[in-house]
Amino acid sequence: MAKRAKNKPNIRILPARKPKKPYDRERANHGVLRRTTFIMIFCGVLLFIPLIGQLFKLMILEHDKYESQAITNQTRSTSVSASRGLIYDRNMNALAASTTVENVFIDPLEIDRAEHDENRTNEKQTAAFIADGLGKILDVDPGRILELASDVKMRYKIVARKQPREVAEQVRAFINENNLTGIHLENDAQRYYPFGTMAAQVIGFTNAEGRGSEGLEAYYDDTLEGTAGAVITTKGNYETQMLYSYEKYYEATNGNSLVLTIDSTVQFYLEKNLKAAIEKYDVQHGAFAIMMDVNTGAILGMATEGGYDPNNYLEIMDPTVLEELEKLSDQMDHTNKESTEYKELADAYNQQVAAARLSQWRNRCVSDGYEPGSTFKTITLAAALEEGAVDLNNTFYCSGAKDYPDRDDTLHCWNADGHGTESTAQALQNSCNIAFADMGIMLGGEKLYDYIDAFGLMSKTGIDMSGEGWGVFHTKDAMKVNAQLTTVAFGQSIKPTPIAMVRAIAAVVNGGYVLRPYVVSEILDENGNVIQKNGKKVIRQAISEDTSRTMCELIESVVTDGTASNASLPGYRIGGKTGTSEKLDVYDEDGKQTEDKIVSFVGIAPMDKPQYIVLVALDTPSTSTGMYISGGVMAAPVVRDIFSDTLLYLGVQPDYTDVDMSTVNVEMPDVRGYTLADAEQMLGAQSLTYITVGDGAEVTGQIPMAGNMLPGNSQVILYMGQEVPTDKVTVPDFSNMTRAQANAAAVNSGLYLQTKGSTLSRAVVSGQDYEPGTEVPRGTTITAEFTDHTAQD
């Protein structure tokens, strides 16, 4: 350019090319200034109008929206967990309680940011270091923690749940020593059940999140849970402190506690006796029992055998299932993991585990229907008496089989020989199917249906427990047909729930009142104040008090004179009804109905003033025991033992006035050192007699030893200066002996014989507490159980 500027000809050419447009400096300057003014308005004013508009929109119009979003962004809510309420039995023993534990979680985003921060000074602030350290403390695979930490968009990844305080302290020390961020702890509650498996299905359990998921824990979850509180604090990012911060505290409300009507002592005996029965009769599919106060509906105990430990509710406890699972997992170990066969096995395994868990959590007493069998005859009879269709003077005839119009098959009584002519009372004592079918026809299907409904068997009882089921019954129209009516009348082809059945029979004996059963008597707040009380609630009266009184006498006679003699308990007036039923809807692999049977017994005590009702049902006792499978033989003794274990504890005093003292155990006093006259008085007080050996002035020895229990009216031996023999005697085998035979055998061996069970003369010994052949000291009391094996229902 410099060259061209020097080039003169070039300058000459320039004006020549543009002669009409000489450069006008003034005009050009004016143009520049005009354009600058234009730009000034544009860049100095116009540009900023939309910006102010945008700020107006964000700061004024949308202020509330962004402010609340910002506050959510800037605040941390630390939840203050409410402690879950306790569950007490009626004597304030804790059945469920909570302890504080801690969950350890990481904040992957925080860890990632801290690790990749340019200005990071802490060399240990890496995901790898954290994974390694936490893994060691919590016994978690560090690879797993790294995997959790790699999800860097998340802010909450649980590494380990429910760690006890010591472990949590180690984690805290690890954080502090290494000055780490991104590891956090939160309080959590660990539920524990001091009694383990006891009443597990009633109490239920809380799941991993602390929510009640079965039983009372689920039903009363909201009551028990309380309301979690929170501390809301402003926090800088990466949990830094703010200079101007605010904090708000919402107090937690602790959960309320439950006081149950369940008595853990009663519950213990229910379960103990069920377990013993399962053992003794080789019961295949579990058993269940309910004990209820007949006048209030309060449940004293409710047991389902085949249960679980709520402290470890995922663990399967059924040994048969465990064995099968073992087999499956063995098979899986020997199968190629890629094959379809392996997948099938794994599916089967998982399905079995899931099914076994559901089954062991299930409270069969309220959730499922069962076959009540002849125990239902009490309902038919109560209805027939109330309606006047039948009275105590009626007679029935049973030839062992009978045909009814509209019924295709011949109805067979359980006693093929027939019961002959029976009174109404005898029909119940004999549990005669044909008599009850007749009774059903006399009453009419519609009426029977109405009474079933009135006794509350078709509806839910309204018990305060989760998962209550409905019973299965015929429709009213179907009941009009003899085929159904005659069957239902003696208790077949129906499936009420056990709790509904217990309530119905309670109504039969309590004056006719159908109650709402309940398990929670009081709800306490965190300070122990009662905030809610549950009590007796009558839903309706199904039969009159008169009918009820009559029914009480009849039901008692079943034990004294009928199929339930095995339930008799000296000193107590026990009533009850046996039941045996084939299970209706259980099929084997070939689709054939199985031989599975439920045997049950409903017992009531004391019969002069009914107070407690116990239902025991054993699902499918094994045929291998050689005993006749019936409620009378198998379930009645269980109820008797339950009453024997609990009635005195519950304050029901035995009345021995009309009782043969030989069936009652008395305690041998220590009469050594006394004169014969004094000894005689002391023994008399215990209704014991004596013979003497020797002729000393005072007693020097005695058989049996002081403190030993022996039957009343027994004869003891007093040694007056003579040496007491110390030889052992052999326990004889009492099996199948009658009462008289057994007594003679005992006396022969120098032993005392205590009896329990049926007092009928046809009853024979079915068990003894000392094995035959055992060497025992002379004068030992052997207890033999008498069973009436003719009680085939």
Add this chain to the structure above:
Amino acid sequence: MALFRKKQNTEAIQQPQVKLDDTGILDMPFLILVVLLVAIGVVMIFSASYARAYFNTGNSAHYFVRQAIFAVAGVAIMIVVGRLNYFIWYRTATLILLAAILLLVLVPLIGVEHNGAKRWLRLFGIEFQPSEVAKLGMILTFGAMMSVWQDKMSTFQYGVLPYAAILVLIASLLALERHLSATLIIFLIGAVMMFLGGTQKRWFVIGIIALAVFLAIYLAIQGYASQRVTAWLNPESDPSDSGYQIIQSRYAIGSGGFLGLGFGKSRQKYLYLPEEHNDYIFAIVCEELGFVGAVGVILLFVLLILRGYWIAIHARDRFGTLVAAGLITKLAIQVFFNIGVVSNFLPATGISLPFFSYGGTALLLQLFEMGIILSISRWCINKEAWRKKKA
């Protein structure tokens, strides 16, 4: 260089006939506005960087002290530059531009990387962005060339080609840095200066079309740029990554409300808002000082910009007009883009807010440029006195 020593060309810039001392004082409104903005900026740096400084260095005043030192030095430099005869910038314009181009070439070779972008150079212990120097060099050079060829601005040879060539050269060097925002600003300033200098309007039409085509291609090729657009229109689509900054910025601005949370009481500065004392400091201004404070700051900028153009209009010569207008346009564009990005009015680009954003050398250069405007202002104040003396 020889070009500008020729007499016929120096005529274009009217050499002052009097001594510098006689040409009056600096333009006080402009000076006061600059000092006021610098002061507010430094104070806001303190508030905004408080938490970050403590978190990073353990010293809450870390960034504040550094920025304050640079601010004091910068104001001093501004006044000294203001007292110089701006004719020296006419003489050294091309030199500065060539130096800037050289520095830009060095960036990909020995540049320093921050936040994943290599745009800085560290020379003699001083770290700076050569693109800023390039902008200054370009403005001065354009001013010089346009004043020399003021009578030929309507031609393609003198009115379009040289500037376009320089712009394309600088833009391609910036493209190596993947520095979209600087490229954009350079083009905008260049276009404004060409418009002021007298380039014919049809070239702008062609330029706008070319720019549109370029932008379309750029957006199609550059994944991160289209991701920026997504993040701009719908930041919630990726709240923890590309949308994070703008969401956090909106929290800060939105929670400011009409009167703000109060000075020092920002919550978003507690490490929620990235770049809170840097590109996004205006969000903290909004949060703490509210709509009133934010609009107040914008008004101060607006007054400064208007005064800057006033100085340009009243400049002694064409060079003065063009340089003052160019520099103040640069400031206006930066303010516009920064606030636009921070308030989510525009998609994210890394443009800092003059006088406010943390960065010592950037502040020094900014004040240096204000000094040039002030030196241009001296003549307009005493225009009459100067004319009399000349007469």
